[in-house]
Every structure is written in structure tokens, then in C-alpha cells.
Amino acid sequence: MSGFSTETYARAKEIIARYPEGKQRSALLPLLHLVQNEDGHVSPEGVAFCAEQLGLTKAQVGAVATFYTMYKRRPTGEYLVSVCTNTMCDVLGGQSIFDALSDHLGVGHDETTPDGKITLEHAECLAACDYGPVVTVNYDFVDGLDPESAVRLTEDLAAGRPVQPSRGARLCSLKEMALQLAGFADERDGAVADGPAGEPTLRGVKLAQQYGISPAGFDLNTPIPSAANGAKQ
Amino acid sequence: MSVFEKLTPVLTKRWLSPDAWRLDVYEQLDGYAALRKALQVHPDDLIALVKDSGLRGRGGAGFPTGLKWGFIPQNDGKPHYLVINADEGEPGTCKDLPLMTYDPHALVEGAIIASYAIRANRAFIYIRGEAVHAARRLRHAVQEAYKAGYLGQNILGSGFDLDLVVHSGAGAYICGEETALLDSLEGMRGQPRLRPPFPATHGLYACPTVVNNVGTIASVPYIVLGGAAWWKTMGTEKSSGPMIYSLSGRIQQPGQYECSLGITLRELIELAGGMTPGHNLRFWTPGGSSTPLLTADHLDVPLDFDSVAAAGSILGTTATQIFSDQDCPVYATYRWLEFYHHESCGKCTPCREGNYWMVRVYRRILSGQGSHEDLDTLLDTADNILGRSFCGLGDGATSSVTSSLQYFKQDYLDYIEGRKAPKLSEKALAGAH
Numbered sequence: 001m002s003g004f005s006t007e008t009y010a011r012a013k014e015i016i017a018r019y020p021e022g023k024q025r026s027a028l029l030p031l032l033h034l035v036q037n038e039d040g041h042v043s044p045e046g047v048a049f050c051a052e053q054l055g056l057t058k059a060q061v062g063a064v065a066t067f068y069t070m071y072k073r074r075p076t077g078e079y080l081v082s083v084c085t086n087t088m089c090d091v092l093g094g095q096s097i098f099d100a101l102s103d104h105l106g107v108g109h110d111e112t113t114p115d116g117k118i119t120l121e122h123a124e125c126l127a128a129c130d131y132g133p134v135v136t137v138n139y140d141f142v143d144g145l146d147p148e149s150a151v152r153l154t155e156d157l158a159a160g161r162p163v164q165p166s167r168g169a170r171l172c173s174l175k176e177m178a179l180q181l182a183g184f185a186d187e188r189d190g191a192v193a194d195g196p197a198g199e200p201t202l203r204g205v206k207l208a209q210q211y212g213i214s215p216a217g218f219d220l221n222t223p224i225p226s227a228a229n230g231a232k233q
Numbered sequence: 234m235s236v237f238e239k240l241t242p243v244l245t246k247r248w249l250s251p252d253a254w255r256l257d258v259y260e261q262l263d264g265y266a267a268l269r270k271a272l273q274v275h276p277d278d279l280i281a282l283v284k285d286s287g288l289r290g291r292g293g294a295g296f297p298t299g300l301k302w303g304f305i306p307q308n309d310g311k312p313h314y315l316v317i318n319a320d321e322g323e324p325g326t327c328k329d330l331p332l333m334t335y336d337p338h339a340l341v342e343g344a345i346i347a348s349y350a351i352r353a354n355r356a357f358i359y360i361r362g363e364a365v366h367a368a369r370r371l372r373h374a375v376q377e378a379y380k381a382g383y384l385g386q387n388i389l390g391s392g393f394d395l396d397l398v399v400h401s402g403a404g405a406y407i408c409g410e411e412t413a414l415l416d417s418l419e420g421m422r423g424q425p426r427l428r429p430p431f432p433a434t435h436g437l438y439a440c441p442t443v444v445n446n447v448g449t450i451a452s453v454p455y456i457v458l459g460g461a462a463w464w465k466t467m468g469t470e471k472s473s474g475p476m477i478y479s480l481s482g483r484i485q486q487p488g489q490y491e492c493s494l495g496i497t498l499r500e501l502i503e504l505a506g507g508m509t510p511g512h513n514l515r516f517w518t519p520g521g522s523s524t525p526l527l528t529a530d531h532l533d534v535p536l537d538f539d540s541v542a543a544a545g546s547i548l549g550t551t552a553t554q555i556f557s558d559q560d561c562p563v564y565a566t567y568r569w570l571e572f573y574h575h576e577s578c579g580k581c582t583p584c585r586e587g588n589y590w591m592v593r594v595y596r597r598i599l600s601g602q603g604s605h606e607d608l609d610t611l612l613d614t615a616d617n618i619l620g621r622s623f624c625g626l627g628d629g630a631t632s633s634v635t636s637s638l639q640y641f642k643q644d645y646l647d648y649i650e651g652r653k654a655p656k657l658s659e660k661a662l663a664g665a666h
Contacts, residue, residue, distance in 0.1 A: 018398050020312070020355065023438050028420035029403050033362075054420075067422040067578075068403035070362045082363075086324050087522065087568040088481050088554050124406065124572050125324040125522075126363055129481035129554065130488045139365040167334075168366040181362055181401045185372055192373045195366055197248055201331045203488030204478075205248055207504065208240040215241045215467055215475070220266055222460035224274045224282055 004049055008038055012053050015182060024054055028064055032071050033181035040175050041072040070181070072119075077112045078173045079157045082123040083150075084134040089125075093146060094133035098122050100147035101154060117158045119174075130200035138177045140168025143198060167201075169194040236503045241467050241475035244451055245491040248335040254370045256377040259338040265383060267454035271346045272391040279350040283453065285461035287473035291328075292318055292409075292446030293520065293549045295472070295538040304433035305351045305441045314442040315348045315356040316418065317450055319371075320402055320409040322361055323521035324572060325552030328477040328489055329447035333360070333367035336451070337374035341397065343450035345383060346457060348395050351443050355396050359414050362402040372399050406576035410624045411444040413578065424580045425624035448477060468494035472537035472548075480505050482555035483512040495535040498527075501553060512557030516640065520549020522569045523629025525636035526562065546636070562641040563648060564656050566633040567595035573630035584627030587618040591634065598648050601655035608645055612638060 011034055012027075019026040031053060035046030042065045050061045065071045083089075083098040101120055105113050112119040126134045131143045135150060142153060143166040156163050163171055169191035180186050208214065247253040247262055256264070271279055284299025305313055317340065321329040333340055340358070348356045360368050375397055378384045386394050400418060407413045408423040415437050417423035436442020452474065456464050465473045472494040478501055481487045485506030492501070498517065508514060516526045519536060524547040527534070534544045541548040556565060574588040591614050597603050615631035622628070638645065647653035 020438070023419070025420035026400075026418060029417065030401065032403065033401065064420065064422055068362075068405050070402075070404035085568075086572055087565045088325060090568050091556070091560050091565070092482075123363075124575065125322055125326075127321045127327045127330050127361070129325050129327050129552070130479060132481055132487075136363070139363045141366075165366075169369060177365060180365060180369065180372075181403075183372070183399065183401065185376065186369050192254075192369050193252075195334070196251060197331065197335050200486070200488035201335070202248055203486050204240060204490030204492070204504070205242045205245040207237060207490075208242040209249060211235075211237040211240075213237055213240050213242070214246070215243060215463075217463050217466055218459045219463070220263060220270075220458040222458065222463065224270065224278055224457065224460075225285070226274060226278050227281055 003045065004035070004038055008034060011182065011184070016053065018183065025056070028054060028056075028061065029068075030182040032065055033178050036072065036178035037175055037182060040076050041074055075112065075116075076174055077117050077119040079117060079137050079171075080119045080121065080139070080174050081154060081157075082121050082126065082136045082139070084124070084126045084132070085122045086125040088129050089133040092132040096147050097133055097135060097145060097150045101150055104151045105154060113158070115158065118154055131198060137163065137165060138171060138174050140165035140171065142166055165195065167195045167198050236500045239492045239496045239500055240490065240504070241493050242491055243455055243475045244332060244336075244339070244448065245477060245489060247339065248331065253336050254334070254338070254374065256338060256374070256381060259336075263458065264338055265342055267457040268342050268345055268383060269389060271349060271457050272389055272393065276350045276352060279346065279457070282461055283350070283456060286456045286464040287461070287471070288449065288452055288456060288464070289472060289538060290446055291448030291452070291476065291550070293323065293523075295548060298445065298449055301433065301443055301445070302347070302351050304431075305443060306434065307352060309441065311440045312355065312438075313351055313353040314437040314440060315344060315351060315353045316415065316437055316442055316444045317344060317356065317358045317447060318409060318411060318414055318444055319358050319360040319364070319447045320414060321364065321447070322406045322409050323523060323550050323552060324569065325479060325481060325518055325521045325554040326550040327479045327481070327552070328550070330364050330367045331489060332447055332451055332477075333364070334370050337367075337371045338378070339451045339454060340371070340447055341374050341378050341383070343453040344397055345388065345395055346453050347443065347445065347450055349393050353443070354394050356398075357418060357437070358397070358399045359408070359418055360399060360401055362404050368399060368401055375399055405578075407578045407624075407626060410626060413624065414444065415442070422578070424578045427623055469535065469537045471539050476551050478536070479550070479552045480555065481553070482517075483509045483557040483560070484555050485509060495537040495540070497533050497535055498553060499532040502555070508557065512559055514555065515558045515560065516556050516562050516565070516637070518552065518554045519546050521552040522554070522572070523547070523625070523632055524549040525632040526640065528640050561644065561656065562637045563595070563644050564599060566637045567592070567599055569633050570595055570630060573626065577626060581622035581627065583618045583621040584630070587614050587627065588630050590614060591630075596657055598645060599655060599657040601648060601651065603645075603649040605649060607649070608638065608642070
């Protein structure tokens with residue numbers, strides 16, 4: 001038996017129940033997120049826990065855990081700072097941001113500062129290219145950074161000063177985020193409501209609004225043709 | 234006709250209402266009206282409606298959605314599944330995350346209608362792990378939908394039951410490939426399956442399964458409400474409807490622009506306020522980094538499925554990444570290859586090994602130590618990857634290689650023949666030979 005809390009055992013049960021009878025292995029990805037909620041990474045104990053829950057071997061669990069980049073093999077910091085260095089973000093300055101952070105923090109990709117505050121990583125496309133260069137903290141977006149402001153951001157994080165993501169909920173720790181990734185609701189009051197849409201997201205639809213454009217002829221009472229009419233088509 | 238008239242705010246319209254992610258606001262904005270309407274008709278009528286609309290998949294391949302739904306065998310005694318591919322990660326693509334964040338109920342409503350049509354009682358939304366805020370909103374929307382009786386047993390008294398689970402991935406681009414996604418959802422490494430059999434007969438848990446993109450499913454409620462004829466007033470004959478174009482790069486106003494399918498890049502750049510001052514268009518992707526590069530010669534190609542194919546590329550996810558004369562196509566391709574090399578799942582040798590070696594050849598060229606033979610090596614390697622793996626990841630990796638060599642060979646020669654300063658240092662070259 002591993003040293004996980006009774007709460008984690010209860011949550012594991014809840015996760016497994018989401019999937020059809022006999023198909024419980026589907027719960028493995030959320031369970032791996034769940035063990036990161038307690039340990040901050042997928043530890044050998046975490047692998048054993050998942051194996052025990054699903055009746056798998058540790059080798060089967062390990063094979064899955066090592067495939068996905070969000071499962072960390074070593075203890076992580078309280079905040080994971082990810083910098084996109086894929087082509088578009090790279091040409092827009094993402095690589096410079098990563099280099100500046102790496103110099104300032106004294107850590108490279110997938111490494112954590114000695115005080116355990118920040119893990120730095122370069123990430124591949126994070127699906128917000130209209131905001132490039134893209135930086136996230138614990139996977140929530142912090143927009144409009146350059147090397148200097150990115151360094152200030154990490155100083156604020158390290159000093160415990162409040163940081164508000166541009167389009168996400170108020171920050172939580174990486175361990176707390178792992179619980180949401182395991183499929184549990186964000187219980188913090190108002191967190192789901194946080195995060196207004198940014199300008200790039202709304203540009204097209206605002207232009208249409210400004211010019212009074214909407215597709216003509218939309219009538220929500222348009223009947224659905226009933227060729228089949230309940231019979232076999 | 235002004236370029237603004239190409240805008241077709243349909244799926245993006247509710248993004249203007251800051252609280253549309255809440256059920257009460259969504260319901261005030263026609264929310265769940267389509268579900269009520271759909272549950273009144275026979276499921277086959279819905280499949281026929283979607284077929285009539287000409288809706289094609291928004292995830293990149295453009296497969297006709299109604300046809301896909303029609304492939305699901307009925308009365309076969311097996312459970313059916315709807316799996317929504319929300320693993321958005323194709324470089325340049327950023328249309329599904331905002332949709333799920335600002336209008337999550339649209340996806341939930343579409344999922345219920347689609348499940349009813351294909352007779353599925355379980356549906357899954359496989360959302361990219363990193364998309365945490367979209368997942369927050371989506372999970373909240375699903376909870377609200379259960380409470381309101383839109384999900385669960387006997388939905389709105391129709392006798393139809395549906396359970397919907399939001400399942401977060403864990404960081405693997407390959408899981409956006411539909412069969413790798415299914416393996417991942419079954420709790421395995423995300424590696425693609427050999428087809429046939431196709432998911433329509435042997436998908437999730439080897440049962441009949443429809444896998445559709447977020448934008449595809451979110452389109453369904455509008456087709457149910459407005460009808461197929463209305464849907465076809467937008468787009469072209471073979472690419473109907475509106476499409477969210479994601480514009481990024483060297484333009485004044487990057488962002489999401491929902492337009493009639495078939496708009497051109499020239500028009501999109503005009504909508505986006507023109508190029509960034511001091512930048513001239515040099516190369517661009519019509520639909521993410523897996524689609525062959527196009528150039529300034531292609532400004533007037535209609536961006537619909539067939540016209541882009543005729544121009545030698547792929548419409549893909551309509552992720553138009555726009556690069557200028559200040560950007561290097563050789564470096565851009567190198568950086569994409571680093572991505573494909575990192576994301577190759579390793580199952581098929583041509584993709585796993587080919588990308589590994591192409592990255593090294595690019596490093597050699599970009600550090601000023603390339604040879605003319607390297608260009609032949611690249612083309613030969615690309616030729617040996619293309620069509621020789623289980624899925625399209627390897628194919629996608631070759632797109633920018635072959636297209637950049639086609640259009641920008643001189644840039645390669647400039648590095649090789651020493652006219653251009655090396656872009657990578659000796660440090661980056663470690664292990665390149």
C-alpha cells in the first residue's frame with residue numbers, strides 16, 4: 001500500500017466510476033494527474049498507486065506515464081512557467097524570453113529553481129498563436145510579455161506577489177492544478193468566471209458587430225425535413 | 234462588395250457576451266433551442282440534415298460530417314460512442330480553445346444532438362491537457378447541463394440518455410490524431426492504429442465511434458436551427474458554411490476571424506489591418522504547420538478545401554501563420570521539424586528516424602556547414618516518410634520541407650554557399666554529424 005491520503009483513494013474511485021464497466025483503464029490518465037496533485041510529479045509510489053487501482057503492472061503504468069510531457073518525472077516547482085518556442089512564437093520573440101528566463105533563473109528546460117518555486121520549460125504550440133509569443137504559468141496564459149517583463153513575472157512568482165493570468169483563473173499551485181486535470185471542478189469561488197476574452201480572440205466578431213454584419217436569412221424555426229419520417233431511410 | 238461582408242459571425246457570435254459560458258445566459262441566446270428541436274425528429278433525419286448542409290470536418294481533413302455519421306452501423310447491438318477531439322495543438326491553430334472557453338455550452342449542446350443522431354449514450358470530450366481554462370468552463374457547463382436535465386437519463390422527457398465526460402489529455406500532439414486519441418482515451422500511450430478497420434466500426438473499445446472536431450460539433454446546433462439551405466448560403470459549393478480563420482504573425486491585428494469559407498489571404502490580411510509595418514509577405518501556412526507553405530503568389534487562392542488542394546497545399550485547420558521577408562523559411566522549417574521530431578510517437582520507423590535525421594541536416598545547413606548533397610538527402614528522406622507511416626504526423630512533417638525547397642531553394646543555397654551568415658552556432662551543432 002502506498003502512502004496516499006484517504007481523500008486521494010476516494011477521488012480515485014470517483015475517477016474510475018466515470019468510465020464504462022470493464023473499461024476502467026480509461027481512468028489511467030486522470031489517475032496520473034491525481035497522483036501529481038499529491039506528489040507534484042509521478043513518483044514510483046504514484047505509479048504503484050495507479051497500478052493497484054486499475055489492476056495493471058507498474059511497467060504498464062510507467063510506459064504510459066513516460067509518454068506524456070505533462071507527467072513530470074522529478075519534483076516540480078510551485079509554478080510551472082512554459083514558454084512556447086515553436087516557429088511562430090520563436091520568430092515573435094519566444095526564444096529570447098526563454099533564454100532570458102533561463103539566464104535569470106539559472107535553470108534550463110525542465111529544471112527547477114533551488115527554492116522549489118519555479119520550473120522552467122520550453123513548450124510546443126500552446127494554441128494561442130494570435131497572442132504570440134505565448135507564455136503560461138501553471139498552464140494559464142500570461143500575455144504580452146517580453147524578456148524583461150517575463151523576468152519580472154518570475155520575480156513576482158518567487159516573492160509570492162500576486163500574479164493574475166490574462167485570460168485564465170487566478171493562479172493556483174501546480175499541484176492544485178493537477179486536481180483539475182484529473183477532472184475535478186475548480187472549487188475556488190469565482191475562479192470559473194475569471195478571465196475575460198482578449199482582444200485578438202474577439203477581433204473578427206467585433207469587426208462584424210461594428211459594421212453591422214451577420215449572416216442573412218437565419219430563422220431558428222426552419223423545419224427539419226422529415227424524409228425519414230420515423231421510418232427506415 | 235466590402236471585405237467586411239465576408240465576415241460570418243456564427244460560432245463566434247456569443248463570444249461577445251462575456252457570460253455566455255453560463256447556462257442562464259446561453260439559454261437567453263438561443264441556447265438548447267436546437268436540442269429541443271432535434272429531439273422532436275427521428276435521428277436519421279438529423280443525419281440527413283447534416284449531410285444536406287455539406288458540413289465538412291473542421292479538424293483538418295475536411296471529411297463530410299453527415300457521411301461519417303451515416304457510417305455508424307445501426308441496430309448492431311453494440312454501444313456507440315461520440316468522441317470529440319478537443320486536443321487542439323496543430324501549430325498555428327487556436328480556434329477551439331476560445332470556443333470552449335467562451336461558449337462551452339455550444340459544444341455540449343452539439344454533442345448531445347450528435348449523440349442522439351448516431352444513437353450513442355456515452356460521449357467524451359478529449360481536451361488537451363494544457364487547455365486548463367477551457368476545461369474549467371467546459372466541466373462547469375457539463376455540470377450545469379446535468380442539473381438542467383440536458384444530460385443524464387431521459388433528456389427533456391425524450392427517453393434518450395447520455396453521459397458526457399470531459400477527459401483531459403497530458404501533453405502529446407499525436408493525440409490529436411483520431412486513432413491515437415482513442416488509444417489515449419483507453420488509457421494507453423497515444424499511438425495511432427492501423428486502418429482499416431476505421432473508428433466507424435471499431436473505434437473506442439472496438440465499438441462504432443464518431444470522432445469529430447470541436448468546431449464540427451459546435452456547428453451542428455446552428456444547422457439544426459437555421460437549416461441546411463441557410464448554412465449553404467455561406468462558403469462555396471463544396472465547402473459550405475462559416476469557418477474560423479486563426480491569423481497569427483506579421484500582421485497588424487492577429488486574431489480569430491470567422492468568415493465564409495473561400496475567403497482569400499489577401500482579404501484576411503485586409504481584415505487584419507494589413508501587414509505589420511516594415512514587413513512584406515513572404516510565406517504562410519494555410520492550415521497549420523502540417524500544410525505545405527504557400528507564398529505571395531497565392532494571395533488570391535480561395536481558402537476552401539478544394540481550391541487550396543488545387544494550389545498544392547491543404548486547408549487543414551485554417552491556421553494561417555503569416556511570415557514576412559524578415560523571416561527565414563529554412564529556419565522556420567527547421568523549428569517545425571524540431572517539433573515533429575519531439576512529437577513523433579515513435580511507432581513507425583520512417584517518421585521516428587526520418588524526423589530525427591532531418592533535424593540534424595537542418596542544423597548542419599543553418600550552421601553554415603551544409604552541402605548541396607544535403608538538399609537531396611532532405612528530399613529523399615521526406616519521400617521515404619510520406620505515406621509510409623500509420624498516421625499523418627510524418628506526412629505533415631514533410632510538408633514544409635518539400636514546399637520550402639520548392640519555393641525557397643535559394644535560401645538554402647545561400648547558407649550552403651556562404652552568402653548568408655549561419656543562423657545556428659557551433660553549440661547547436663553538437664551531435665549533428
